[in-house]
Amino acid sequence: MAYLPCLTILFLVSAFSTFNGCNAGIALIQSICKDSQDVQFCNTIFETDPRSATADLHGLALVAISNTILEIQDTLSRIPGILSQLRRNPLGKKRLIICQSDYSNSLKKFQSAFSSTSKSAYWDAINYIRDGTNVVIDCHNNYRRDGPIATSPINDDDLKVFKLSEIILLVINRILVK
Template identity: 25%
Template sequence: MATSSALLLFCNLAFVVLLASIAAQSPRIAAADSGLVDKVCKQTPDYKFCSDALNSDPRTPGADQITLARVAFSLANSKASSTQGEITSLLSNSTGPVHQHLEQCQGDYATAVAKIQEALTNLDSETYAGLDVLATKAGDAADDCESAFKGTESPLTESNKVLKGLSEICVAVAHLFS
């Protein structure tokens, strides 16, 4: 159990480091020329996380609001989906209250993925109303998962923080359509 928790923590940290290192070191991925990333990230609680995340995608430089929305929701979808895999792995090695908490998280992340995928579908069909609500629900699912562990150490804390942060970026991008 300790080994799988350590491995999951390592994977989550590696994901965040990867986002930061791609944005910082890759010459083909630069900050968006339009200042749209700056405008969006100023609306989030963690400007650096937002900027690093958005600039980790090669579609970001010069992106318009629709492309930036696709980038943000795609990043959130990727994180939510990978966390679902983590939960499945943890469930196979857990018992007792931790198992019950992980089962709740499994449902929470199913909700998060569904809401994010609905937002991506809406973007594809040029339906922009309600993107902020869908993003908020995905972030709420991460909060609910974390709350499930009330008093117990959560093996998903870092994943929940990352999804919450990505959801906040999605909300800020969605506000571009208002």
Template identity: 40%
Template sequence: MASPISCKSIFLLPLIATSLFFQVSNATFEVKADQALIDSICEQTQDVDFCKSTFNADPRTPAADRDGLGLLSIAINIDVVQATIDDTIPKIVKTLTDPVDKQRIQVCLTDYNDALVILKSAYTASSEKNYKEVIGLITDAANKIVDCDGAYRKSPPIREPPISGENDKVTKLTDITYICYY
């Protein structure tokens, strides 16, 4: 009579082998973000060094494929916009005395809040692989940042926005997202 262990082995070994084969074969179809993929995306952006340093600094990058890098760029952008709304703008408001500057930073706060809503919609669209919608939404978010910049540059007194660094980051991140999905 056959031992119970050998009977179980007859059923388990093919199951284990099939499971291992399935995992290995599926892994070959997914291209993860190696440096060559990051370079191929970043070389198309306006600021190659910013793009590379952004992806290389984020621990989620190695697990992402090209679409995942697009999603990641949106997530990073959401973080930048949220930090600007929560931290940067309130600190600036406390230092302002000029009524024109106070009004302008409020315009930027509104634009950043709008951009945040748009970026969250872009994240959802990207998760659903609706890349045409992502491109439109990313363009809309970038335009909100242009509007913020315009609040300081379109009428006198013309000044550099106090959040010009944040404006640049958001714009560069939208550029990265656009490259990932175009």
């Protein structure tokens, strides 16, 4: 009978430890996201990924990079369908083909950033993130040159990559100044 109170105490200690660990994760995420330009977007990125609740800064960087990779892959998978709708718009088609190439290059850069971050090579990761973001910026700006200014059909995707890049850099910056 004496073992029952001991089990209860172990259960309570375990429950409080887990609870406090989750709060620490949430507090870390909130402190990062409050520095971002889109706090709600940042919070959503981490809240929807179950790895975030228990992740340290290194883990949060990997979560943010993996979300960026998924976003870029999703965009790349939708581009062929959008291209098929642009049969009578040669300039729009040309611009989107450039974006398709830019997004393919960006995907490679963010995959390299993930690999570098996994190895704690954060300065290399920053370079890959910068390069991967810059090619998406090139895609975005492509709709402002060589013809009438237009809004890209993947404009929202561009903006998500920009926001995700900011989040990644906020997390890595905290790692580097630690």
